[in-house]
Amino acid sequence: MKEIAVIGIGITKFGELWEKSLRDIAVESAINCLEDAGIDRIDSINIGCMSSGLFNGQEHLASMIADYLGRLDIPSTRVESACVSGGLAVRNACLEIAAGVSDYALAIGVEKMTDVSMGKATYALATAADQDYEAFHGITFPGLYAMLARAHMERYGTTREQMAQVSVKNHYNGSMNSNAQFPFTITRDTVLNSTMIADPLRLMDCSPVTDGAAAVLLTTVEKAKKLKKHPLVVISGFGSATDSIALSHRKKLTELQAVKKSAAKALKMAERTIDDIDFAEVHDCFTIAEILVLESMGIIGPGKGGPATVDGYTALDGKFPVNPSGGLKSKGHPVGATGVAQIFEAVNQLRGNSEKRQIPGVKIGLAQNMGGSGGSSVCHILEAK
Amino acid sequence: MNVPRHWRETPERYRMEAAKCRKCGKISFPARLICPACGNKVFDKINLSGKGKLLTYTIIRTAPEGFEDIAPYAVGIVEMEERVRVMGQITDCDLLNLKTGDKLISKFRRINEEGKTGLIMYAYKFVPDVGI
Numbered sequence: 066m067k068e069i070a071v072i073g074i075g076i077t078k079f080g081e082l083w084e085k086s087l088r089d090i091a092v093e094s095a096i097n098c099l100e101d102a103g104i105d106r107i108d109s110i111n112i113g114c115m116s117s118g119l120f121n122g123q124e125h126l127a128s129m130i131a132d133y134l135g136r137l138d139i140p141s142t143r144v145e146s147a148c149v150s151g152g153l154a155v156r157n158a159c160l161e162i163a164a165g166v167s168d169y170a171l172a173i174g175v176e177k178m179t180d181v182s183m184g185k186a187t188y189a190l191a192t193a194a195d196q197d198y199e200a201f202h203g204i205t206f207p208g209l210y211a212m213l214a215r216a217h218m219e220r221y222g223t224t225r226e227q228m229a230q231v232s233v234k235n236h237y238n239g240s241m242n243s244n245a246q247f248p249f250t251i252t253r254d255t256v257l258n259s260t261m262i263a264d265p266l267r268l269m270d271c272s273p274v275t276d277g278a279a280a281v282l283l284t285t286v287e288k289a290k291k292l293k294k295h296p297l298v299v300i301s302g303f304g305s306a307t308d309s310i311a312l313s314h315r316k317k318l319t320e321l322q323a324v325k326k327s328a329a330k331a332l333k334m335a336e337r338t339i340d341d342i343d344f345a346e347v348h349d350c351f352t353i354a355e356i357l358v359l360e361s362m363g364i365i366g367p368g369k370g371g372p373a374t375v376d377g378y379t380a381l382d383g384k385f386p387v388n389p390s391g392g393l394k395s396k397g398h399p400v401g402a403t404g405v406a407q408i409f410e411a412v413n414q415l416r417g418n419s420e421k422r423q424i425p426g427v428k429i430g431l432a433q434n435m436g437g438s439g440g441s442s443v444c445h446i447l448e449a450k
Numbered sequence: 451m452n453v454p455r456h457w458r459e460t461p462e463r464y465r466m467e468a469a470k471c472r473k474c475g476k477i478s479f480p481a482r483l484i485c486p487a488c489g490n491k492v493f494d495k496i497n498l499s500g501k502g503k504l505l506t507y508t509i510i511r512t513a514p515e516g517f518e519d520i521a522p523y524a525v526g527i528v529e530m531e532e533r534v535r536v537m538g539q540i541t542d543c544d545l546l547n548l549k550t551g552d553k554l555i556s557k558f559r560r561i562n563e564e565g566k567t568g569l570i571m572y573a574y575k576f577v578p579d580v581g582i
Contacts, residue, residue, distance in 0.1 A: 188514055188515050198462075198537060201561065201562075201571075201573070202537055202539055202561065203516075203520075203562070204510070205510060205512065212507060215550070216505070219506075260512075263512070264508055312537065313535040314486075
């Protein structure tokens with residue numbers, strides 16, 4: 066198996082991009098990525114996108130994006146696994162390199178969500194749940210995570226204030242990210258006084274509806290070493306796993322098994338333990354999600370995620386910084402783009418290019434992206450060499 | 451929703467029909483073709499009793515399309531007597547006094563309807579089990 070390096074990263078502004086189309090932002094992120102790499106060669110394209118069909122009435126992105134990139138002669142694949150579509154597109158690009166099928170593999174993540182009303186967007190997102198046995202009964206995504214939040218609060222005593230602190234922390238980090246949708250700080254009261262969406266989760270516990278795209282270009286470590294443009298960043302491990310689609314079929318409501326397994330697989334492949342990791346970008350689609358993910362991956366002990374957040378353990382200057390980009394909460398959550406945008410942030414941190422939000426001296430980062438209420442998860446381990 | 455998509459779920463939605471694995475006894479709701487516990491492919495049909503207790507729940511304030519009229523409403527996961535978990539709405543109760551561990555029983559109710567000429571969808575909802 067060939068070793069994998071990330072040689073190019075690109076992103077668009079995240080937000081309500083009224084003047085740009087799905088194809089515009091996907092191609093823009095790819096152009097930025099290729100310019101960053103300083104290379105104009107792609108052997109394959111993987112496009113992560115959850116639901117261009119429901120958001121834009123447009124399927125067949127494999128053709129459309131290859132077409133508008135001007136690369137009609139190369140393999141192009143659309144990857145879908147709800148909100149982990151982007152992470153899996155990166156994983157597929159890793160497989161291309163590892164197998165020696167492609168020398169230069171491009172992964173793009175994209176979602177253009179504001180072309181439909183909020184009701185239609187909520188419906189599109191709810192298709193990541195079990196349509197016949199969850200969504201049929203009127204559950205929403207905030208509702209699913211609210212049920213996880215209640216279970217966690219009752220089992221471990223996690224408080225509303227602790228969950229709010231996840232949002233406060235991520236907004237602080239995001240306030241230094243010019244690509245973020247909501248680059249401003251908030252207070253704990255902002256969260257606790259925001260509109261109730263699904264008890265006990267409020268509006269400011271929830272990641273927003275966002276347009277955006279991100280792209281990464283991978284090659285072999287051997288080829289990357291000949292390029293001198295950026296410090297070398299490798300993907301030393303990746304892992305993916307699934308769990309039941311319906312929340313009611315999970316063995317535990319206080320741990321995400323797919324997250325746990327995907328992290329364990331990625332660490333094993335990288336020959337690392339969780340203690341070797343310096344920082345993480347994780348899937349904080351809701352505040353409780355960040356707490357569940359950190360505990361499931363073993364970064365923090367069971368039930369300790371809330372108190373650790375309040376104590377500053379996961380803050381930018383804490384012992385284990387989490388979501389330096391601002392996370393899904395502040396940066397925005399264009400679902401198919403999120404997993405790729407996490408790799409973008411991790412690579413920038415490892416290159417030392419994250420400006421005001423740069424964490425000093427980081428060498429190893431982890432990116433964790435998940436789909437639905439935890440029905441699928443993918444992790445990547447990235448290392449500066 | 452097209453009509454067959456709803457009626458094909460009738461056994462589950464109207465009478466909580468589940469599948470009991472003939473090899474290991476695990477009950478699946480809804481029915482599956484492969485037992486998730488042992489991989490066996492032979493099942494017996496059983497009807498759930500409808501009785502269970504509330505494991506976790508939420509109160510939906512911002513409802514999805516089609517449910518705006520009934521918000522706020524509660525949705526929860528119920529652990530049934532048969533040790534199988536089912537998600538559904540909880541109704542006929544004081545939402546603010548709902549507690550995990552509450553005893554519930556399923557009732558046949560209208561879930562949703564698609565305007566004046568569309569489909570009316572029925573299924574189970576849960577209500578407090580007061581032993582009547």
